[in-house]
Amino acid sequence: MTAIRLLLVDDDPLVRAGLALMLGGADDVEIVGEAADGDEAGALVDRTRPDVVLMDIRMPGVDGLTATERLRGRADAPQVVVLTTFHADEQVLRALRAGAAGFVLKDTPPAEILDAVRRVAAGEPVLSPAVTRRLMQRAVAGTGPDARRTRARARVETLNDREREVAVAVGRGMANADIAAHLFMSVATVKAHVSRILAKLGLGNRVQIALLAYDAGLLDEYQDDTP
Template sequence: MTSVLIVDDQPLQRFGFRMLLEATPDTEVVGEAAHGAEAVRRTAELRPDVVLMDIRMPGMDGIEATRQIVASGGRSRILVLTTFDLDEYAHAALRAGASGFLLKDAHPEELLAGIRAVARGDAVVAPALTRRLLDAYAHHLPAAGDQGRADPRWQALTEREREILVAIGQGRTNGEIAEHLVLSESTVKTHVGRVLAKIGARDRIQAVIVAYDLGLTRPHEPGY
């Protein structure tokens, strides 16, 4: 059973989400919040598996709420809901520690699948869409250069793990990485897990952001 906290400043929106989730056997709504500060407080109290987080709310918005919830070190994971798939706010929420985002007009089955994926520890946004989002807001990213190679996160990786991180940053799937590096997908999956642990990334999306932050890959960089 996946426990969910619904965060949205619109009562009708919260009601709609609650109706959907309560009609689904494997999800349970444990609470609601109407703004970011309440979301932070209720997450600490209820410790839900997933926080369904609206971004644009009065007072503390969903980005700051996400940042505070992630910084608390709890197990709750954040699934952001946004109106536009290239919304700058969604980009900021991912950087704050969200595990992915969906559009508010997503089909019910997409929302449920996203909640389940986040609860499992997976990232909801597909690698290619993650890269498209970051490409759109590349002006927020640091200039490319060798400074990333001096970062402790980079230094902690083996040569193979560095190759894996660069490939993740390029938006490559495990299958594509396996083909390029002539490895099995299970081996790539093992390497990805080690990379995430060493760089302190909660999931693949955060690893993409780290790769961009370190200047390891740039927007519109050629692929394999």
């Protein structure tokens, strides 16, 4: 089994030490580096080639949001899980829009943080639909939601009907096997649809599909079709 290469980014050395102690003991995780801010993280990613970056949002210098945007803009970008002390923070939502695969709270039990790292490394988001909606509802207030919806709907118009159904299912947090059963297709076909959606819309992961589906109002339109 190939170990998940994990980079820790936090300005607090005690937090980094605690995370390294908690996560480094797992047989399938290798801590390949530690960084104190986003700028240092970029250089370490070049040297260590991590699969997953566990990224604190609030840091002096280059913060986690800026660092996430920079990392996810790379051709061979690592997955990013955001660390935060807040349950619903507009900065978390901005990090997700920038391409983070999810977030965990700093007081999350070690086993759950480890599970989040494993899931992200496997290409799964670590964000429930309920949390996504709560974040969205908090962040869109007073920020031009109508304009956001108009832009989102224009983008999803490029999807065909089947791709739109898959996008809605992803937005609801359904796994590939559940989508396959719900839409009567194979898991391989679901994966192919997800890949085409990401390519068509220029998105980096399933969380961004979920956010766009929410923005466009697709989850409301299909609410009576819940499996």
